[in-house]
Amino acid sequence: MLRRVFAENGRAHIRGYIFAGICLVTVALSTSYVAYIMKSFIDQAFAAGNAENVWLICLSIFVAFSLRGFASYGQAVALSRVSNNIIATYQRRVAAHLMKLSVEFFNSRRSAQVVAQINQNITGVREVLNLTITSTTRDILSLISLVGVMFYQDFVLAFIALVFAPPMLFGLQRLARELRHANSEGVKITGRVFGAFQETIQGISIVKAFTMERQLEKNLDEVIRAAESRSNQIVRLSERNGPMVETFAGAAVASVIGYAAYRTIYHNVPPGAFFSFITALLMAYDPARRLTKIQVQMQRAANNAKMLYALLDSEPNQPDAPSAPKLEVSGGKVEFREVSFGYGEQHVLNKVSFTAERGQTTALVGPSGAGKSTLATLLLRFFDTAEGGIFVDDQNIASVTKRSLREKIAYVSQQPYLFEGTIGENIRLGRPGATTGEIEEAARLAYAHDFILEQPQGYDTPLGENGITLSGGQRQRLSIARAILRNAPILLLDEATSSLDVESEAIVQKALEAAMAGRTVIVIAHRFSTIRNADKIVVMNNGRAVEEGTHQSLSQKDGGVYSRLNELHSFSA
Ligand code: ADP
Numbered sequence: 001m002l003r004r005v006f007a008e009n010g011r012a013h014i015r016g017y018i019f020a021g022i023c024l025v026t027v028a029l030s031t032s033y034v035a036y037i038m039k040s041f042i043d044q045a046f047a048a049g050n051a052e053n054v055w056l057i058c059l060s061i062f063v064a065f066s067l068r069g070f071a072s073y074g075q076a077v078a079l080s081r082v083s084n085n086i087i088a089t090y091q092r093r094v095a096a097h098l099m100k101l102s103v104e105f106f107n108s109r110r111s112a113q114v115v116a117q118i119n120q121n122i123t124g125v126r127e128v129l130n131l132t133i134t135s136t137t138r139d140i141l142s143l144i145s146l147v148g149v150m151f152y153q154d155f156v157l158a159f160i161a162l163v164f165a166p167p168m169l170f171g172l173q174r175l176a177r178e179l180r181h182a183n184s185e186g187v188k189i190t191g192r193v194f195g196a197f198q199e200t201i202q203g204i205s206i207v208k209a210f211t212m213e214r215q216l217e218k219n220l221d222e223v224i225r226a227a228e229s230r231s232n233q234i235v236r237l238s239e240r241n242g243p244m245v246e247t248f249a250g251a252a253v254a255s256v257i258g259y260a261a262y263r264t265i266y267h268n269v270p271p272g273a274f275f276s277f278i279t280a281l282l283m284a285y286d287p288a289r290r291l292t293k294i295q296v297q298m299q300r301a302a303n304n305a306k307m308l309y310a311l312l313d314s315e316p317n318q319p320d321a322p323s324a325p326k327l328e329v330s331g332g333k334v335e336f337r338e339v340s341f342g343y344g345e346q347h348v349l350n351k352v353s354f355t356a357e358r359g360q361t362t363a364l365v366g367p368s369g370a371g372k373s374t375l376a377t378l379l380l381r382f383f384d385t386a387e388g389g390i391f392v393d394d395q396n397i398a399s400v401t402k403r404s405l406r407e408k409i410a411y412v413s414q415q416p417y418l419f420e421g422t423i424g425e426n427i428r429l430g431r432p433g434a435t436t437g438e439i440e441e442a443a444r445l446a447y448a449h450d451f452i453l454e455q456p457q458g459y460d461t462p463l464g465e466n467g468i469t470l471s472g473g474q475r476q477r478l479s480i481a482r483a484i485l486r487n488a489p490i491l492l493l494d495e496a497t498s499s500l501d502v503e504s505e506a507i508v509q510k511a512l513e514a515a516m517a518g519r520t521v522i523v524i525a526h527r528f529s530t531i532r533n534a535d536k537i538v539v540m541n542n543g544r545a546v547e548e549g550t551h552q553s554l555s556q557k558d559g560g561v562y563s564r565l566n567e568l569h570s571f572s573a
Helices: 002-048 052-102 103-107 112-154 153-160 167-204 204-211 214-238 241-267 272-313 372-379 403-405 423-427 436-445 448-455 472-486 502-516 528-533 550-554 561-568
Strands: 334-343 346-354 362-366 387-392 409-412 490-494 520-524 534-543 544-549
Touching: 002 052, 002 112, 052 112, 052 272, 052 346, 103 112, 103 544, 112 153, 112 272, 153 241, 153 272, 167 204, 167 241, 167 272, 204 214, 214 241, 214 272, 272 409, 334 372, 346 362, 346 372, 346 387, 346 534, 362 372, 362 528, 372 520, 372 528, 387 403, 387 490, 403 409, 409 472, 423 436, 423 472, 436 472, 436 502, 448 544, 472 502, 490 502, 502 528, 534 550, 534 561, 544 550, 544 561, 550 561
Parallel strands: 346 544, 362 520, 362 534, 409 490, 490 520
Antiparallel strands: 334 346, 334 387, 534 544
């Protein structure tokens, strides 16, 4: 896993790595030099009493330390730059990949949790890189050169010290394995905490309106509690290496000192080499301890990387066929032929057939749950039909590219969704190449121009999340302006069921009429005026198209679904 992180990012940053590598070698060498020179220092100062040499050695130690400081700084900056760049690269990759995934992917997940997990996992990958390179490499190099000094000064002592390494490494290995599992659970549960927060904030008006504060607080508390105890478990596991490492280190240091003292006392071995050795041993202790921790941290980071790659590697479902042609629209006739469809096991549509003629308005009506919105998602190819097909100007939409299909459709959803950015930018999303003049023209047609000019910065007024400062009707008119700007031959309209005040309702209706002019319109209709003016009405019931006609012809049909809905005035289901 880690190898993949490096393989995919190594080549692009080779210069940064080389520079950092030179710094790291400098750090390691200057560290072990201090230990190495101890022997000469002890021998010169205490045995030979040569003052001049002692001063030289002191100076060299001073130089070694400051060299080490500058080299540490150099490698830290160089590597952080690389790792920041790698994070940005992953963020871009995830963003690009999310765009490719189908609506189905997002339907089956909670958006807030997806976001929280992506965030945690990318941070985890950053940690992999920071840890491995900044600390691991430096510590390993320092450790190797210090162990080299130890062996050089005293082979037997070095051997005694190292006897304790294998059992310690074995214990750490087992610890890391336990931790891996705890960690992926940890990421998931933290994702749930962030997700729950985000959902609460997004739905705060519902929370307050239903006075669910207490209940939600309780739910949140449960998730938080679970995350807390999971974090505690992770800490217990990851810190368990502390006592283990200290115990082994204590045993090693005690044995070495004991054996060295024994040799000095009984065999008169001079102490210079021993001092150098013990300096190296004590200096090796810090990097060694950090390295034992790093294995555990790496385990966690590797796990994050794995979860991130699971997302990046997920196949974008329903890709276009490689040779799929583009949709060519001449008039914009839309034909549903015997369309059947279900979400998983549940059958939702059963052999639905109807035609929306070019330039005309076709209204879909019927009780809630009849399958009207599902027809719209199928036309947009968020899902593919199970049987039958949808034809636009006699081309099956299943065989053309999804992009070319969607470019020919302007979709106005029930919930007008506004994105982060200015009002003008939000309209421009309808057609990225549009000029300012065209944007204003679309806004005018959608009866939005005047209220936009009343905003503090006109078209350049920024919108908060979901455009919180605009009224429902204003937001709908913005989304209609976006659809008008798109200038697509087919308009797919999901009328809002939530009622606006009479005045806004009338303006939105006018805006919609402007958007509908000259296009093939398929509208999931709730407003009586829309239905009455439609050229054709298709009545849906239980996943079937049960009646078809105009308001005139259908309301005269006794006992029909439409006439019943009409009598009940229940179109706004
Ligand atoms: P309408 O728009 O007429 O109210 P829909 O097309 O929204 O009807 O829904 C038709 C049926 O499909 C309903 O029973 C609904 O529960 C189900 N349904 C809609 N969307 C989904 C989905 N994403 N996953 C599973 N079932 C769905």
